[in-house]
Every structure is written in C-alpha cells, then in structure tokens.
Amino acid sequence: MMAPPDSNDPDLEASTNRWMGWGVVLLFLMVLVFPVYRILEPQSRARANEVYQTGLAAQGEAVYEEACLQCHGVAAKGGLGPALNAQQFLGAVDDRQMADLIATGVPGTLMAPYAADFGGSLTQTQIGATVAYLRAFEEEAPDIPEWRTPLAQEDLSGRDLYTMGCSYCHGLDLTGTEIAPDLGPGSDAEEESDSRLAKRIREGKEEMPAFGNILADEQIELIVAYLRDVQEGG
Numbered sequence: 001m002m003a004p005p006d007s008n009d010p011d012l013e014a015s016t017n018r019w020m021g022w023g024v025v026l027l028f029l030m031v032l033v034f035p036v037y038r039i040l041e042p043q044s045r046a047r048a049n050e051v052y053q054t055g056l057a058a059q060g061e062a063v064y065e066e067a068c069l070q071c072h073g074v075a076a077k078g079g080l081g082p083a084l085n086a087q088q089f090l091g092a093v094d095d096r097q098m099a100d101l102i103a104t105g106v107p108g109t110l111m112a113p114y115a116a117d118f119g120g121s122l123t124q125t126q127i128g129a130t131v132a133y134l135r136a137f138e139e140e141a142p143d144i145p146e147w148r149t150p151l152a153q154e155d156l157s158g159r160d161l162y163t164m165g166c167s168y169c170h171g172l173d174l175t176g177t178e179i180a181p182d183l184g185p186g187s188d189a190e191e192e193s194d195s196r197l198a199k200r201i202r203e204g205k206e207e208m209p210a211f212g213n214i215l216a217d218e219q220i221e222l223i224v225a226y227l228r229d230v231q232e233g234g
Contacts, residue, residue, distance in 0.1 A: 053132055060133030063126045067114060070168040076134060078150025079164040080214065081111065085137040086147035098131045099124075151214055158226030161219055165211065174230050180208065183227055190231045197224050 064076070071081035082089065093101070102122070103115035114120035115127060122130075146152050151165060163172065169180035176182035183189045189197060201220050204210035211220065 053136075056129050056132040057136045058133075059126075060129035060131065063122065063130045064133050067122065068130070071110065073150070073164045074167065074172070076137060077164060078144070078147065079168070080151075080209075083144050083147040083150040084134050085141055086144035086150075087141040088144060088147045090135065090138045090141050095131050095135065098134065099127050102127050102130060151219070156219070156222075158222035158224075158229075161215070161223050162226050165215070166223070169208075174227070183231075185231050185233065187231070189227065194221075194224050194228070197227065 064072075068076075068084075071079060072084050073079035073081075076085040077083055078086075084090075101111070103113060103120070103124075104118055105111045105113040105120075112120065114122045116123060144150060144153065151161065156164075162170075169177060170183050171177050174182065174184035174187075176184075176187075181187065181189075192200075198217075198220050200208070201215070201223060202210065202212035202217075215223075
C-alpha cells in the first residue's frame with residue numbers, strides 16, 4: 001500500500017498554503033466585483049433593450065407608412081383616422097391593447113383587422129414593431145383633446161389640413177402618387193376654378209372619398225388656398 005503523505009512535509013505545506021492564499025485572494029476579488037456587477041448589469045440590460053426598441057421602432061415605421069399612414073397621417077398626427085401620437089391615446093392603452101386594436105380592428109368604424117389571423121396582411125412581429133413605433137412618440141406626445149377627430153382641431157392651416165387629409169394620395173409636395181394625380185404647378189388642378197376644386201374635395205369623385213362630412217367649408221377653402229399658393233410657387 002502507498003504510504004499516506006507526511007503531514008510535516010514542508011513542500012506539501014507550502015503548496016497548500018499557496019492554494020489557500022489564492023483562494024482567499026479570489027474570494028476577496030469576488031466580494032469586490034459583485035457589487036459593481038449589480039450596479040452595471042441593469043444598466044447594460046437597459047442599454048441593450050433601448051437599442052432593441054429603437055431597431056424595432058424603425059421596422060414599425062416602415063409598416064406604419066405602408067398600412068396606417070393613409071388614415072392616421074404623417075407621424076401618426078391624425079387625418080381621416082385618430083391621432084395616434086396624442087397623449088390621450090398613448091396614455092389610455094398599454095402595448096397589448098394597442099396590438100389588439102391593430103390586430104382585430106374596431107367594429108363599426110373604418111379600422112379593419114390587420115392581423116393575418118383575422119384576414120389582414122400583418123404578422124404579429126409587424127404588429128409588435130408598429131406598436132414600438134407608436135410608443136416612441138410618448139415622451140414628447142402632444143396634447144390633442146380632439147385626437148379622435150384630429151381634422152376638427154382649431155387653428156389648423158391649409159397646409160396642415162392637406163398634410164393630414166390629402167398627402168397620402170396626392171403626395172406631400174403635391175406631385176401625386178400612383179393613387180392620385182398631381183395637384184401642383186402645371187397640373188390639371190391649376191386650370192380648375194376654386195369652386196370646382198372645393199366641390200371635388202367636398203363631394204369626392206370616383207375613388208376619391210368625400211370630405212364634406214369631415215371638413216367644414218372654411219377648412220376646404222383653406223386647402224384650396226394652400227393648393228393655389230403652391231401652384232403659384234409660394
């Protein structure tokens with residue numbers, strides 16, 4: 001049988017002492033590092049989550065512009081549909097409720113279901129990205145008491161009204177889109193009278209919706225005046 005190590009062996013005792021010393025040093029370092037880790041780790045998680053949410057919101061912006069801008073306006077400022085950048089809306093719904101509204105729509109309104117499971121065109125990932133995009137407005141969300149009917153806000157200029165109600169189809173710069181014609185300098189609209197343009201806006205024509213039940217006559221006149229200003233190079 002192998003003899004047990006001599007407990008009085010100086011080499012063994014020195015080796016044991018060295019390992020014990022390193023163990024004490026390692027334990028001391030862990031005691032020092034752990035509080036630092038507890039401080040820095042949540043910050044690291046927060047930064048990672050912020051980067052993730054920023055990327056998700058960027059994806060959501062593309063989805064919003066494709067699926068939502070026509071009704072809810074540029075930067076969710078509202079148009080034919082409610083202003084989704086308003087304090088009143090963002091403060092009243094959580095992310096889950098917002099996702100459900102997008103997914104299933106709102107019965108009795110023009111807000112149709114957008115989730116693929118309900119006959120729409122968006123995946124759950126796209127809906128989540130859209131929610132992130134809208135939630136990004138919350139920090140600087142404006143106070144819009146008339147958020148449900150944003151075109152009814154007082155003090156909207158002709159440009160504001162055009163941007164909110166007309167730009168999706170006719171373009172922000174009035175140059176037209178695949179949906180609707182050019183309204184700017186040199187367009188057919190330049191040759192029409194003010195009263196005829198106002199009637200077109202009020203009553204609609206073919207695929208153009210009628211705005212007479214949404215806009216007051218004074219607002220329609222402001223839009224016509226804005227069109228004329230742009231057509232004249234203003």
